Amino acid sequence: MLDDAPAITNGQEKSNVKLDHVVIRFAGDSGDGMQLTGSQFSDTSAMLGNDIATFPNYPAEIRAPEGSVYGVSGFQVHIGEVEISTPGDDVDVLVAMNPAALITNFDSVSPGKTIIVNSDEFTAKNLAKAGYTSNPLEDGSLASYHLVKAPITKLSRETVKDMGLDNSSMNRTRNMFALGMVFWMFSRPLDYTIKYLEKKFGKKPEIFQSNVKVLKAGYNFAETLELLPSAFTVMPAKMTKGTYRIIMGNTATAWGFLAAAEKSGKQLFLGSYPITPASDILHELSEHLHFGVRTFQAEDEISGICSALGAAFTGSLALTTTSGPGLALKSEAIGLAVMTELPVVVVDVQRGGPSTGLPTKTEQADLLQAMYGRNGESPVIILAPSTPANCFDYAYEASRLALEHMTPVILLSDGYIANGSAPWLIRSMKDMPPINPAPAPTGGEEWLPYLRDEDSLARRWAIPGMPGFEHRIGGLEKEDGTGNISYDPLNHEHMVKLRAEKVKRVENYIPELEIDGAQSGDLLVIGWGGTFGSLHTAIKYMHEEGHSIGLAHFHYLNPMPKNTAEVLSRFKKIVVCELNLGQFATLLKSKFPEFNYLQYNKVQGLPFTVMELNNHFRQLMGLS
Amino acid sequence: MTEVPTYTFKDFASDQEVRWCPGCGDYVILRGVQKALPMMGKRKEDFVFVSGIGCSSRFPYYLDTYGFHSIHGRAPAVATGVKLANPHLSVWVITGDGDGLAIGGNHMIHAIRRNINLNIVLFNNKIYGLTKGQFSPTSDLGHKTKSSPYGNIQAPFNFGELTIGAAGQFYARIPDNNPNEMADIMVAAEKHKGASVIEILQNCVIFNDGAFDGYTDKTVRDDAMISLKHGEKMIFGKEKNKGIRFNGRQLEAVTIGENGITENDILVHDAHDPNPSMHFMLTQLQHPLPIGIIRSVEVDTFDDRVEDQVQGAQQRSKFKSVDDLLFSGETYQV
Numbered sequence: 001m002l003d004d005a006p007a008i009t010n011g012q013e014k015s016n017v018k019l020d021h022v023v024i025r026f027a028g029d030s031g032d033g034m035q036l037t038g039s040q041f042s043d044t045s046a047m048l049g050n051d052i053a054t055f056p057n058y059p060a061e062i063r064a065p066e067g068s069v070y071g072v073s074g075f076q077v078h079i080g081e082v083e084i085s086t087p088g089d090d091v092d093v094l095v096a097m098n099p100a101a102l103i104t105n106f107d108s109v110s111p112g113k114t115i116i117v118n119s120d121e122f123t124a125k126n127l128a129k130a131g132y133t134s135n136p137l138e139d140g141s142l143a144s145y146h147l148v149k150a151p152i153t154k155l156s157r158e159t160v161k162d163m164g165l166d167n168s169s170m171n172r173t174r175n176m177f178a179l180g181m182v183f184w185m186f187s188r189p190l191d192y193t194i195k196y197l198e199k200k201f202g203k204k205p206e207i208f209q210s211n212v213k214v215l216k217a218g219y220n221f222a223e224t225l226e227l228l229p230s231a232f233t234v235m236p237a238k239m240t241k242g243t244y245r246i247i248m249g250n251t252a253t254a255w256g257f258l259a260a261a262e263k264s265g266k267q268l269f270l271g272s273y274p275i276t277p278a279s280d281i282l283h284e285l286s287e288h289l290h291f292g293v294r295t296f297q298a299e300d301e302i303s304g305i306c307s308a309l310g311a312a313f314t315g316s317l318a319l320t321t322t323s324g325p326g327l328a329l330k331s332e333a334i335g336l337a338v339m340t341e342l343p344v345v346v347v348d349v350q351r352g353g354p355s356t357g358l359p360t361k362t363e364q365a366d367l368l369q370a371m372y373g374r375n376g377e378s379p380v381i382i383l384a385p386s387t388p389a390n391c392f393d394y395a396y397e398a399s400r401l402a403l404e405h406m407t408p409v410i411l412l413s414d415g416y417i418a419n420g421s422a423p424w425l426i427r428s429m430k431d432m433p434p435i436n437p438a439p440a441p442t443g444g445e446e447w448l449p450y451l452r453d454e455d456s457l458a459r460r461w462a463i464p465g466m467p468g469f470e471h472r473i474g475g476l477e478k479e480d481g482t483g484n485i486s487y488d489p490l491n492h493e494h495m496v497k498l499r500a501e502k503v504k505r506v507e508n509y510i511p512e513l514e515i516d517g518a519q520s521g522d523l524l525v526i527g528w529g530g531t532f533g534s535l536h537t538a539i540k541y542m543h544e545e546g547h548s549i550g551l552a553h554f555h556y557l558n559p560m561p562k563n564t565a566e567v568l569s570r571f572k573k574i575v576v577c578e579l580n581l582g583q584f585a586t587l588l589k590s591k592f593p594e595f596n597y598l599q600y601n602k603v604q605g606l607p608f609t610v611m612e613l614n615n616h617f618r619q620l621m622g623l624s
Numbered sequence: 625m626t627e628v629p630t631y632t633f634k635d636f637a638s639d640q641e642v643r644w645c646p647g648c649g650d651y652v653i654l655r656g657v658q659k660a661l662p663m664m665g666k667r668k669e670d671f672v673f674v675s676g677i678g679c680s681s682r683f684p685y686y687l688d689t690y691g692f693h694s695i696h697g698r699a700p701a702v703a704t705g706v707k708l709a710n711p712h713l714s715v716w717v718i719t720g721d722g723d724g725l726a727i728g729g730n731h732m733i734h735a736i737r738r739n740i741n742l743n744i745v746l747f748n749n750k751i752y753g754l755t756k757g758q759f760s761p762t763s764d765l766g767h768k769t770k771s772s773p774y775g776n777i778q779a780p781f782n783f784g785e786l787t788i789g790a791a792g793q794f795y796a797r798i799p800d801n802n803p804n805e806m807a808d809i810m811v812a813a814e815k816h817k818g819a820s821v822i823e824i825l826q827n828c829v830i831f832n833d834g835a836f837d838g839y840t841d842k843t844v845r846d847d848a849m850i851s852l853k854h855g856e857k858m859i860f861g862k863e864k865n866k867g868i869r870f871n872g873r874q875l876e877a878v879t880i881g882e883n884g885i886t887e888n889d890i891l892v893h894d895a896h897d898p899n900p901s902m903h904f905m906l907t908q909l910q911h912p913l914p915i916g917i918i919r920s921v922e923v924d925t926f927d928d929r930v931e932d933q934v935q936g937a938q939q940r941s942k943f944k945s946v947d948d949l950l951f952s953g954e955t956y957q958v
Contacts, residue, residue, distance in 0.1 A: 043954065046956065047954070047956045049956075049958055192954075236958070239958045240958070241957075241958055242957070242958060243951065243955050243956070243957055244955060244956055244957070244958055245950075245953070245954060245955045245956070246954070255946070255949065255950065258946050258949065259946050259950075262945065262946045267709065269705065269708065269709055271701075271704075271705055288943075288949070289933055289934045289937035289938070290934075290937040290938050290940070290941030290943055291943070291946065291949075292934060292938065293934075294708050294709065294930060294934065296704065296705070296708055296930075298701065298704075298734075299701075299730055299731065299734035300730060302698060302701065302731075303698070303701035303704070303730075303731055303734070306694065306695075306698040306701035306702045306704075306705065306731075307701050307702065307704045307705030307708070308705055309694070309702055309705060310674065310692070310701070310702040310703060310704060310705025310706040310707075310708075310709065311705040311706065311708065311709035312705075313672075313690075313692055313702075313705075313706060314672075314705070314706045314709035314710050314713070315709065315710070316705075316709045318705070318709075332695050333695060333698065336694060336695050340692075425958075426950050426951060426955065427950065428947060428950070429945065429946055429947045429950075464669065464670070464671075464672045464690040464706065464710065464713050465669055465670055465710060465712065465713060466669055467667065467668070467669040468669070469669075470668065470669060470688055470689050470690050470691075471690065471691070472638070472684050472685050472690075472691035472692070472693065473691070473692055473693070474684075474685075474691075474692065474693025474694065475677075475693060475694065475695055476693065484640070485640075485685065
């Protein structure tokens with residue numbers, strides 16, 4: 001037995017506890033590999049049939065000083081046999097790789113839950129860096145928790161001491177030890193991760209072998225020494241039958257565009273400038289040139305969208321991807337797309353603002369920028385996905401609306417769903433709705449560049465290379481039909497109204513708003529975008545308890561679904577919940593002033609917790 | 625491919641009334657372009673003219689081709705998207721000294737350094753015309769304008785230097801009063817694979833009239849400018865007795881027959897020399913001012929590289945449809 005054999009406080013007998021859902025958070029230095037560790041755990045659990053949701057929470061610094069509190073990187077996994085819509089509020093198992101990780105995550109763990117620490121890192125120096133005045137492993141402050149003290153550094157190094165690794169490579173295996181322990185704790189197999197490591201490190205056999213050895217060492221350590229208070233079982237969730245994969249929001253977004261390009265028969269073009277948290281879409285599409293995708297990493301945000309406009313003029317399904325500060329830079333070019341009536345999809349993966357703000361944290365505060373952030377009357381279609389998986393559907397839908405209505409579409413994703421992952425019941429191309437891009441003119445009819453479809457008002461799309469349809473478009477006001485420059489006052493008013501009407505009529509081409517929970521009654525919760533998981537979970541619990549509460553979650557923000565007012569009229573109270581100071585509430589108030597709106601807002605760079613929502617809704621309903 | 629019809633300049637004139645000021649140099653440029661386009665052996669529908677904002681940027685409206693009058697400074701970026709979306713097109717950027725070198729300077733240098741196969745025509749009149757007379761990034765020091773009543777104190781760009789400094793492979797300079805030579809240069813620019821930069825010294829009759837008179841006036845032009853031709857000696861002057869030599873440190877104008885100078889001392893213009901040093905010195909020379917094609921070197925283009933990567937990926941990939949991707953890798957059954 002090792003001298004510093006890990007001790008278990010509150011020595012509970014080992015038992016196998018069956019849970020319907022469990023939340024695990026891995027926390028360590030930003031260089032500790034916590035994102036990888038967490039995603040391995042969630043992917044393995046998904047393979048076993050659990051529903052999952054994940055939430056990476058990492059600092060903007062790539063490698064903050066070791067042991068510092070601002071360098072702590074976390075990855076939270078929520079797995080269950082029940083439907084999982086959020087990464088969870090309360091942590092059941094916290095893995096803290098150092099004192100800074102413990103002190104910054106401690107508040108999320110309630111007494112009675114499990115904390116696994118790497119006891120080797122609780123040195124005087126690291127404790128001081130984290131701001132501890134005494135060692136929490138020894139001063140009794142963790143007495144009410146199941147504390148597992150594991151000498152992870154020492155055991156990992158011991159495991160690989162003969163493999164010829166340098167010092168830092170030895171330390172870099174520590175996350176595998178922690179992962180092995182948690183795998184045992186939740187009765188998960190190791191083979192998925194071993195396969196992953198082989199793929200990742202196949203060309204460096206010593207790194208691959210040592211990681212596998214340490215992973216197994218962690219697993220065996222937990223098993224043979226029976227150090228952990230309990231082993232948990234989480235049974236497979238009751239999910240729709242079919243083929244699944246785990247997908248991140250940004251990947252789903254990229255794939256939705258690939259699907260739309262294939263379905264519409266258009267070449268996909270992305271002009272983009274790197275920006276957190278949107279760059280992964282650029283990375284992903286750059287992997288798929290084989291589908292004929294052209295990705296162009298431009299010199300700046302403006303060039304990103306302007307190149308996309310050039311490609312749209314030339315007949316491509318054209319995109320640009322960005323986050324809030326980049327959307328600001330693209331404003332003028334979006335106005336040009338409105339004016340020239342070209343299809344372009346602008347993806348804004350929102351982050352905390354204003355200015356550079358909180359680059360790695362989530363927020364929903366770009367809505368009014370998307371809606372109004374341009375000179376002149378400049379209406380655009382605005383959509384928002386609400387889960388990592390349905391980023392696929394809304395990227396596809398944004399493409400469909402842009403191509404069919406010849407107008408720019410802004411897709412408001414956010415850092416939370418973009419980096420979160422979830423199981424995705426894979427959509428097959430044959431099940432995707434058709435996309436019928438605005439037609440090219442045919443030779444036999446009168447041709448003018450701004451001739452329109454009577455119903456949608458979309459103009460025809462003649463592209464360079466088509467003989468006989470040479471024409472000029474531009475940012476100056478134009479005469480309807482011919483597209484000739486016109487400064488005529490009445491023509492300008494006609495065109496402004498026409499462009500507004502064109503976007504408004506999109507409401508005839510989108511689905512109606514649906515309500516989750518009670519279809520009418522006491523309280524209607526309104527949300528949009530990435531807050532769906534928290535809002536859905538919160539109202540579901542209350543609805544199941546028999547309360548008259550419903551959720552109207554918007555994916556179409558401009559124009560809104562046609563039945564919006566009717567839905568709002570079915571409830572006594574309306575509360576609009578957003579991660580901003582009330583931007584969607586502002587839109588609703590101006591569009592449907594006949595209703596009274598309450599607001600629930602949070603701007604901390606973090607998603608809503610289910611608990612805070614529940615507390616607030618209970619209060620509004622007079623239940624507490 | 626079907627045969628290219630025979631066009632005349634009339635085929636490229638649009639029905640729009642041209643709205644530049646009477647006497648503006650832009651009229652000559654328009655004529656030069658309309659003259660050049662039928663000489664390029666391309667179908668009319670395959671030309672795309674993209675512009676930004678400014679007097680020059682009205683240009684696409686006056687040509688009966690595909691055209692895109694975009695926003696201030698962004699024409700190179702828009703044109704990049706056009707070219708990447710369909711590399712078969714002949715894509716032209718029409719810009720000015722304010723549009724292309726001030727607000728759009730970033731896009732300009734990046735289009736040039738990528739060597740994307742665009743033809744960039746910059747009308748340099750050393751002034752902001754459409755906003756009615758402020759100094760521009762090419763205005764001379766001391767120039768009194770509406771926004772520099774005490775004289776311009778911002779040192780100007782030399783667009784030739786800038787092009788070569790940005791790794792440009794084709795640079796030509798031409799005054800606005802010679803549509804024939806201008807047309808020849810435009811045809812050469814279109815043939816050149818890569819970013820072709822043409823700087824036109826363009827007279828603004830309203831806000832900077834006579835800015836180039838010191839070079840272009842009939843009484844001085846033969847001695848004030850030198851027309852460079854690849855493979856020919858750099859000889860100029862009314863009497864064809866002047867030339868350019870390299871004195872070991874820099875270029876200088878000399879007179880043949882004076883101070884022991886013979887024709888053998890005069891440089892031969894090599895526009896195709898990959899080493900840009902001589903071309904850089906030529907762009908800096910002020911007396912005489914070199915005009916014509918100063919640099920023309922063919923190297924790989926960005927758009928070709930893009931196509932090569934896409935085609936290579938298409939040949940190698942096991943994914944033939946998006947379904948193949950969606951169901952690839954780690955999937956599982958429920």
